[in-house]
Structure formats: C-alpha cells, structure tokens
Amino acid sequence: xxxxxxxxxxxxDHPKPKSGVVHLGLGAFFRAFGAxxxxxxxxxxxxxxxxxxxxxxxPGTRDKLALQDFVYTTVSQDPDGGETFRKxxxxxxxxxxxxxxxxxxxxxxxPAIRIVTLTVTEKGxxxxxxxxxxxxxxxxxxxxxxxxxxxxxxxxxxxxxxRRRDAGDPPFTVLTCDNLPENGKLVRGxxxxxxxxxxxxxxxxxxxxxxxxxxxxxxITPATKPEDVERLAQKIGIRDEAPVLCEPFxxxxxxxxFVPAYGADAYPDLAAAGVEMVSDVTPFERMKLRMLNGxxxxxxxxxxxxxxxxxxxxxxxxxxxxxxxxxxxxxxMPSFNPPEGVNLADYADALFERYSNPAIxxxxxxxxxxxxxxxxxxxxxxxxxxxxxGRASPGLMLAVAAWMRYVGGVDEKGQxxxxxxxxxxxxxxxxxxxxxxxxxxxxxxxxxxxFSADLAAQLLEPVSHSYEKLCRLGARQAVEDVT
Ligand code: CS2
Numbered sequence: 001x002x003x004x005x006x007x008x009x010x011x012x013d014h015p016k017p018k019s020g021v022v023h024l025g026l027g028a029f030f031r032a033f034g035a036x037x038x039x040x041x042x043x044x045x046x047x048x049x050x051x052x053x054x055x056x057x058x059p060g061t062r063d064k065l066a067l068q069d070f071v072y073t074t075v076s077q078d079p080d081g082g083e084t085f086r087k088x089x090x091x092x093x094x095x096x097x098x099x100x101x102x103x104x105x106x107x108x109x110x111p112a113i114r115i116v117t118l119t120v121t122e123k124g125x126x127x128x129x130x131x132x133x134x135x136x137x138x139x140x141x142x143x144x145x146x147x148x149x150x151x152x153x154x155x156x157x158x159x160x161x162x163r164r165r166d167a168g169d170p171p172f173t174v175l176t177c178d179n180l181p182e183n184g185k186l187v188r189g190x191x192x193x194x195x196x197x198x199x200x201x202x203x204x205x206x207x208x209x210x211x212x213x214x215x216x217x218x219x220i221t222p223a224t225k226p227e228d229v230e231r232l233a234q235k236i237g238i239r240d241e242a243p244v245l246c247e248p249f250x251x252x253x254x255x256x257x258f259v260p261a262y263g264a265d266a267y268p269d270l271a272a273a274g275v276e277m278v279s280d281v282t283p284f285e286r287m288k289l290r291m292l293n294g295x296x297x298x299x300x301x302x303x304x305x306x307x308x309x310x311x312x313x314x315x316x317x318x319x320x321x322x323x324x325x326x327x328x329x330x331x332x333m334p335s336f337n338p339p340e341g342v343n344l345a346d347y348a349d350a351l352f353e354r355y356s357n358p359a360i361x362x363x364x365x366x367x368x369x370x371x372x373x374x375x376x377x378x379x380x381x382x383x384x385x386x387x388x389x390g391r392a393s394p395g396l397m398l399a400v401a402a403w404m405r406y407v408g409g410v411d412e413k414g415q416x417x418x419x420x421x422x423x424x425x426x427x428x429x430x431x432x433x434x435x436x437x438x439x440x441x442x443x444x445x446x447x448x449x450x451f452s453a454d455l456a457a458q459l460l461e462p463v464s465h466s467y468e469k470l471c472r473l474g475a476r477q478a479v480e481d482v483t
Contacts, residue, residue, distance in 0.1 A: 008238050009069055016069075017092060019048065019113065021113065021114075021115045024054050024157075025055075026054060028244045029219070030119045032219055032221045032244045033252070036088065039089075044269055045272050056120065057098070061094060065242050071087060072091075072243060073088070073244070085236055101150060108160030111164070114172055114173065114265065115258075122178060124178070125186060125190050127186065127189075129375075141194070145197055145198060158198060162195075165205045173211045173257075181381070182285065184257075192207060213281075214281040217251075218251040218292065219247060219251075220354060245360075253284040283337065289381075291347060292351055297379060298399035301368055305402055306474070312355065324352065331386060334386070334389075335389075372423040372427065372450050397459070407427040407428060437467040437468040442460060
C-alpha cells in the first residue's frame with residue numbers, strides 16, 4: 001500500500017491573490033491556458049489579477065480544488081514522455097453557480113473585477129450556429145429573461161452588467177476564449193440581443209461602454225482521467241485531485257480592446273506573458289479554426305469510425321497522415337489568407353507534429369462532441385469558400401459525411417456510438433427516419449441551425465456520394481480513396 005501522500009496546498013510565500021478576473025466555465029482548457037498566461041503576467045508585472053472560477057453546471061471541479069485551496073498542477077507532456085509540472089496558485093476560489101447564483105452575480109458586479117473570461121464551449125453561447133444570433137427559443141434563455149438568477153453565461157453577463165450600470169460603475173471587459181469565429185463579436189451580439197429583450201436602455205449602455213475583444217486560443221488539453229490523478233500522485237509524491245494535462249505548445253492572440261475607464265489597469269500585462277496583442281484577430285482565428293480545428297474534427301469522425309482511439313493513433317496510420325496533409329495542402333490553405341508573416345506550410349507541419357505527440361491521449365470521441373455547434377466554423381466555411389472559388393473539397397465532404405454517419409449513432413461494427421451533442425436526439429431521429437444514404441444526407445442537411453438552405457443544396461450531391469462510399473468501403477478505405 002503506497003504511503004499516504006501529502007495533499008497539494010498553497011505555497012507559504014504565495015498568498016491568495018486579490019481577484020480582477022471572473023472566469024465562467026472553469027474546465028481543463030482554461031486552467032491550462034488562460035490561467036497560465038495571467039499567472040505569468042502577474043509574475044512579471046504584478047497586479048491584482050487573481051481569478052474567481054465559476055462552474056455553471058456541476059460542483060465536481062470545485063469540490064476537488066477546494067480540498068487543496070484551489071491550487072493545482074499543469075502537466076505539460078513531451079513526445080518523448082518527459083513531463084513538466086507547474087504549480088498554479090492564481091485561483092482565489094471557485095463558485096458553483098446553481099448552488100448560489102447571487103454569489104456569482106455579486107463578484108461579477110464588484111468593480112474590482114475588470115475582466116470576465118469565458119470557456120463555455122460553442123453551445124454555451126445559446127446562439128444559432130448558422131446566423132450567430134441568440135436563440136430565444138433555448139429553454140435556459142427563456143428562463144433567464146424571466147428570472148434574475150440566471151442559468152446561462154449570457155444571462156450572468158447581462159444581469160451583472162445591469163448591476164454595474166445601476167451602480168454607476170464601469171462594465172467589465174468580456175473576453176471569450178472559445179473556438180468561434182470572431183468570438184468577441186459573437187458574444188457581444190448575443191449579449192445585446194438578450195439585453196434589448198430585457199431593457200433597451202441597458203443594451204444601449206452595453207453597446208456604448210462595453211468591450212468584447214476577439215481572441216484566438218490554442219493549446220491541446222485532453223480530459224484528465226482518474227488513472228492520471230493516481231499516476232501523477234505517485235510520480236510527484238504530492239496528491240493533486242485536479243491536475244491538468246496539456247501539450248507544451250500554447251498561443252493566445254487577443255484584440256487590444258478593453259474597457260477604457262480602467263485605463264492601464266484594464267488588463268494584466270499579457271504581452272509580457274507572451275500573448276500577441278493585435279488590432280484584428282480575424283486572420284489568426286480563421287487560420288486556427290480551419291487548419292487545426294477543421295482537421296481535428298475531420299480526423300475525429302473518420303478516425304473514430306476507422307477504430308482509432310486518439311488523434312495521435314489516427315495520424316500514426318499513414319492513410320490518415322496523408323489525408324490530413326492533403327486536406328491542409330489542397331482544401332484548407334487555399335481557402336483563406338494567412339496572418340502577415342505566417343508560412344502556412346510550416347504551420348501545417350507544426351500541427352502534424354503536435355497531433356503526432358503520443359503522450360497526448362486526445363480522444364477522437366472528445367473532439368467529436370458537439371459537432372452541430374462546431375461544423376460551421378471548422379469545416380462548412382472552408383467548403384463554402386472553396387465552392388465560391390470553384391475549388392473541390394472531396395476530403396471535407398467526406399468529413400461531413402462521416403459526421404452524419406457518426407450522429408446516426410452506430411459505428412462500422414454495428415456498435416452504438418455515445419453521441420454527445422445538443423441536437424443529438426433530433427439528428428439521430430432524422431437519420432433513423434431516412435432509408436438510403438442520399439435520404440439520410442438530405443434529412444441532416446435540412447437542419448438549418450447548421451446548414452443554410454443555399455449550402456445544403458450545394459452539398460447534397462457530393463456529400464451523398466461520400467456517404468455512400470463511406471458505407472460501402474468503410475472509413476479507412478474511403479479516406480485512402482480520397483488521398
Ligand atoms: C478540439 C479543441 O475538442 C475539440 O473540439 O478540436 O479543443 C482543440 O484541442 C483546441 O482548439 C486546440 O487549441
């Protein structure tokens with residue numbers, strides 16, 4: 001029986017920081033990403049930039065972190081098996097919104113909080129992926145418009161901004177860290193849609209005084225498994241209930257557009273932490289969403305159907321390695337202009353190295369989640385631009401067909417697939433109700449939250465052809481057939 005290990009705790013010379021940030025949606029990614037950059041900024045330039053984490057759904061993360069005074073370890077995993085440990089002490093506390101909504105609103109309304117960051121995943125914005133507008137028929141949005149104690153991130157943002165406006169305090173800057181195109185513009189849009197419905201004068205104030213900079217975020221952060229916790233405890237001799245595993249690489253590009261009322265104190269010294277502060281994030285976002293997330297999702301659906309567990313295993317298969325490289329070269333790189341000074345061929349090579357890291361056990365199943373919320377910005381935008389330019393996208397059409405096969409809920413061996421998606425039941429129903437590949441494709445293309453009518457019409461033939469080939473040849477052979 002291994003000796004009882006000492007529990008992780010706060011360093012004596014590292015008192016709890018005064019907080020300047022509230023983070024909504026405290027998951028593994030932000031703890032390995034935004035929290036690290038802010039921690040680095042404070043180490044270099046100081047400032048009251050502690051983070052109050054907020055879990056919007058469940059108490060699990062809070063319960064684990066509360067055992068160790070909200071301190072945790074990040075574990076950066078090298079391809080050769082080396083691991084770099086970092087003790088992170090930037091969290092002041094973690095609140096669980098459903099337990100005490102008032103506590104969350106009170107912290108967000110405190111003028112010492114100058115930034116609210118978010119990682120609530122694509123579905124957390126309660127928007128229509130095809131239009132970017134707020135989905136007023138979302139049951140939680142309907143609830144939040146009638147109740148001052150919200151359920152959604154959007155409800156919390158607007159109700160807290162309302163308190164700031166009523167108190168005569170400046171707003172906080174809303175800094176989204178989710179993988180969405182023009183993510184700052186998107187969250188600003190859904191916040192204003194909600195505010196207009198609640199109180200048009202509040203919407204006017206947010207429109208004039210609020211700031212919603214867009215960002216590009218990048219660090220591969222696979223889910224931590226229970227066996228990781230045990231292994232790391234033995235390895236470092238300290239028990240951390242909530243370690244975060246991640247790749248060594250990280251990149252954060254942020255629009256320099258923060259609430260002016262706070263002046264130089266509007267945000268921590270992010271540039272000193274290696275964040276690229278720019279006037280326009282769009283080229284960086286488009287590059288990352290299409291080159292990384294577009295191939296991630298394509299490999300996830302096709303790799304899963306071919307029986308591969310992780311992205312690293314998928315690209316270790318030469319058929320999929322060739323497929324990824326061909327996607328970049330033939331279908332994705334020609335679809336957009338890169339940020340100034342960026343060589344896309346080098347960027348693709350670096351991505352392939354990152355995907356190949358065998359230490360990063362990033363499951364295809366995890367990436368395959370919420371495809372209805374991811375497809376538009378990761379794959380469909382590229383296809384639409386290629387169609388407009390008269391370029392073919394056979395690989396991406398096959399990826400869309402693989403997503404359709406995946407949400408049908410049965411894999412190539414006839415085994416059930418646990419599909420996680422806000423539209424999972426509806427998508428499964430549409431697929432089950434249709435007989436032939438062409439009918440299944442037509443049924444799924446009719447989901448207007450994902451496919452506009454115009455794009456659906458252009459996808460019907462090529463995706464039906466890909467879907468039929470997928471069913472006839474299987475994923476691996478169908479991929480080889482494209483490459
Ligand atoms: C992944 C992303 O789970 C997914 O959808 O594609 O989380 C990806 O790992 C990150 O965007 C990498 O920066």
